[in-house]
Amino acid sequence: xxxxxxxxxxxxxxxxxxxxxxxxxxxxxxxxxxxxxxxxxxxxxxxxxxxxxxxxxxxxxxxxxxxxxxxxxxxxxxxxxxxxxxxxxxxxxxxxxxxxxxxxxxxxxxxxxxxxxxxxxxxxxxxxxxxxxxxxxxxxxxxxxxxxxxxxxxxxxxxxxxxxxxxx
Amino acid sequence: xxxxxxxxxxxxxxxxxxxxxxxxxxxxxxxxxxxxxxxxxxxxxxxxxxxxxxxxxxxxxxxxxxxxxxxxxxxxxxxxx
Numbered sequence: 001x002x003x004x005x006x007x008x009x010x011x012x013x014x015x016x017x018x019x020x021x022x023x024x025x026x027x028x029x030x031x032x033x034x035x036x037x038x039x040x041x042x043x044x045x046x047x048x049x050x051x052x053x054x055x056x057x058x059x060x061x062x063x064x065x066x067x068x069x070x071x072x073x074x075x076x077x078x079x080x081x082x083x084x085x086x087x088x089x090x091x092x093x094x095x096x097x098x099x100x101x102x103x104x105x106x107x108x109x110x111x112x113x114x115x116x117x118x119x120x121x122x123x124x125x126x127x128x129x130x131x132x133x134x135x136x137x138x139x140x141x142x143x144x145x146x147x148x149x150x151x152x153x154x155x156x157x158x159x160x161x162x163x164x165x166x167x168x
Numbered sequence: 169x170x171x172x173x174x175x176x177x178x179x180x181x182x183x184x185x186x187x188x189x190x191x192x193x194x195x196x197x198x199x200x201x202x203x204x205x206x207x208x209x210x211x212x213x214x215x216x217x218x219x220x221x222x223x224x225x226x227x228x229x230x231x232x233x234x235x236x237x238x239x240x241x242x243x244x245x246x247x248x249x
Contacts, residue, residue, distance in 0.1 A: 009198050009199075012198065013194070013195060013198055016194055017194055017195060020186055020190075020191065020194055021183050021184065021186060023194070024184065024186045024190055025180075025184060027190075028184075034187045034189055034190060035189070037187075037190050037193075038189045038190050038192075038193040039193075041190055041193040041194050041197070042193045042197045045193075045194065045197045045198060046197060046198075049198060110179065110182065110184075111179060111180060111182060111184050112184070113179075114179060114180070126176075126180065127180060130176055130177050130179070130180035130181065131180040131181055158172075158176070161176065162172065
């Protein structure tokens with residue numbers, strides 16, 4: 001992927017569209033509302049396109065784009081929190097209820113079910129690890145957190161999912 | 169990789185439906201942004217007009233204050249001295 005290629009508006013859009021599903025999953029870990037996700041997508045694309053020249057190594061384009069997306073999601077989330085526009089799901093985030101409806105109760109969980117079971121830190125770590133295939137070290141760099149913290153979050157999330165699967 | 173790990177991978181790897189509004193946001197943003205460039209110009213023009221009008225009022229104010237006697241003369245009020 002050459003820098004000139006990414007710098008071109010059409011090529012840039014094409015590349016971003018190819019990450020559509022991944023970006024949506026990552027945004028969903030923080031935001032529940034599709035309108036908010038659309039806003040964050042727009043902001044991310046504008047920010048990324050404007051600062052594409054700052055990207056030194058185009059190999060890390062996706063990681064860089066994800067980093068911008070996460071920053072934008074977090075800032076929108078904190079803005080909404082300040083304005084006290086809480087989402088019901090966010091309020092339930094830390095005290096997850098077993099009686100929540102799951103999409104599939106035949107011992108199989110979907111991505112949306114995962115979102116209900118886990119809290120934000122676990123959701124984002126698990127999505128980056130299993131969906132995007134990043135290593136713990138890479139995730140710690142993306143989230144600017146300690147590598148051991150990421151390991152702990154992933155193992156905690158696994159335990160929760162295991163428990164949930166047993167109960168299904 | 170044990171069974172649980174591969175199940176987890178499947179859960180997370182499974183594609184989910186991206187709503188159309190989000191798809192459109194990814195597809196059209198850069199092109200919409202191109203159109204909104206025109207608004208930038210009108211924004212700067214408005215700023216320039218505001219600054220110019222505030223500036224001219226300020227200059228007139230200073231001129232009025234420094235040449236108060238001359239201005240009185242201009243209005244036919246005569247000098248204060």
